[in-house]
Amino acid sequence: MNLADKVLAVNNDLPIRTDRPVHNGKVRSVYWLTEQDSKRLIKEKGYDVAEDAPLAIMLISDRISAFDCIWHGEGGMRGVPGKGAALNAISNHWFQLFKKQGLADSHILDIPHPFVWIVQKAKPVMIEAICRQYITGSMWRAYAKGEREFCGIQLPDGLKKDQKLPELLMTPSTKGILKGIPGVPEADDVNITRKNIIENFKAFNFRASSDVERYETLLKQGFDVISDALAELDQVFVDTKFEFGYVTDAAGEEKLIYMDEVGTPDSSRIWDGPAYRNGEIVENSKESFRQLLLNHFPDPDILLNKDRMDERQALARDNALPTDVLMEVSKTYVGIAEKVTGKTLMLSENPKAEIIDILKNKYGLID
CATH class of the missing domain: 3.30.470.20 (ATP-grasp fold, B domain)
Structure with missing residues (x-):
């Protein structure tokens, strides 16, 4: 399996049962569950929500956005290996810590897979x-x-x-x-x-x-x-x-x-x-990728000037970034996730197949 296959880039095409359009964000896609499935899961899993609360599957991807554009790499790489799993692992860690310390709950009810959250609808x-x-x-x-x-x-x-x-x-x-x-x-x-x-x-x-x-x-x-x-x-x-x-x-x-x-x-x-x-700034966040883009292109104003959005979108669409650039970003995300959680981040060989299997067999959300 090549590197590009390990990246979950398209996350709005899973056969999850829903009667509403899939909401596709920059990084996450949201599948609203049917009323019947929401009620069934609340009862089966004992979630602490109103019995008629609408639930959704929130599925992260490995896509990377910066300056309001989605970027891609050479060799068909449509994202950054490990990025989605890293983001979810870090968020899960902090949300649990907030709850443990009595701050407030989050919208997450369940984590069936490192890429997947079951969430309740919030206003x-x-x-x-x-x-x-x-x-x-x-x-x-x-x-x-x-x-x-x-x-x-x-x-x-x-x-x-x-x-x-x-x-x-x-x-x-x-x-x-x-x-x-x-x-x-x-x-x-x-x-x-x-x-x-x-x-x-x-x-x-x-x-x-x-x-x-x-x-x-x-x-x-x-x-x-x-x-x-x-x-x-x-x-x-x-x-x-x-x-x-x-x-x-x-x-x-x-x-x-x-x-x-x-x-x-x-x-x-x-x-x-x-x-x-020591007087240096070493970024352990997406800011390092933003800086890299600003240095990579000859006219950084395109990335900073909102009036040049058409040119910026063309830049993201027409320029495949070198693989080593995306792997450097991967190293940053995986590294900080493992530091924060104190655990090795397990990267899936085929995340989509795993997600479908779990949501079908353990949650009954796929026919």
């Missing part, structure tokens, strides 16, 4: 909850140009690139295009302030204004749990993105939970501790 809070402990990336680029206010927070003069910030900053942005909120542009991924959220909490899908404080608490607690655990591994947790939503449990209680993924190399920046103390 999402329409915020990309971003936390920053160091000044780098887009924040540094804006700061270097003279900007001092970020999401309503004033930063002092004299900060240096990549230095630790005086405190953990919450710099939220919109998730999707929100309409009719005063002072918030009708565009995806625009920075918002705490004041915007509190004054319009219902527009962001919060049930009550007190939940804004709850989300901030969960954000800070989640960041601290991951940061402390990574510090023990001599890794620096730089910044990250969380997502939240509401679900109803078996007792009929509505609660705010973590959803999507947490603390992964896709949603966070993680730096190597010894290198950082």
Whole structure:
């Protein structure tokens, strides 16, 4: 079997029983289960959810996206070996730690296979909850140009690139295009302030204004749990993105939970501790791939300038990246997953066949 066959690139074509279209995201595909299958699994497996809760199979892939494009490699490599399994393993680890430490539940109910989550439907809070402990990336680029206010927070003069910030900053942005909120542009991924959220909490899908404080608490607690655990591994947790939503449990209680993924190399920046103390930045996250792309192409502005999206998509479509580039990314993802979980990451020879077998024979979701 060649390397390309071990990559799960297409993940929206499995014969899972569903009566709705498969939702195909950049990295994950979501199969909504039929009402009958959802009810049957809740009963059979004893999931702590309302008996009529809609469930879904969330299937990760090895695709890699950066700068809002999907990239591929030579020799038919449509993704990065081990990336999907690494992302799921890391998220699973942090979600379990959050639960163990009494923070909040996640949307995951069951993990039938390293690539697969069974999740409950949540009503999402329409915020990309971003936390920053160091000044780098887009924040540094804006700061270097003279900007001092970020999401309503004033930063002092004299900060240096990549230095630790005086405190953990919450710099939220919109998730999707929100309409009719005063002072918030009708565009995806625009920075918002705490004041915007509190004054319009219902527009962001919060049930009550007190939940804004709850989300901030969960954000800070989640960041601290991951940061402390990574510090023990001599890794620096730089910044990250969380997502939240509401679900109803078996007792009929509505609660705010973590959803999507947490603390992964896709949603966070993680730096190597010894290198950082030595004045170097060694990325153990997708940021290393982004930097590689910026260095690889002669005109990096195409990747950074949203007005050049057509050219950027053409760049991703027409350029197969060298195999060693994707293998370097694989090494980063697998390496940090094994560091975080303390376990060897088992890579499937044929993930699709394994998934079909498990979902058919153990969950009765494939005819």
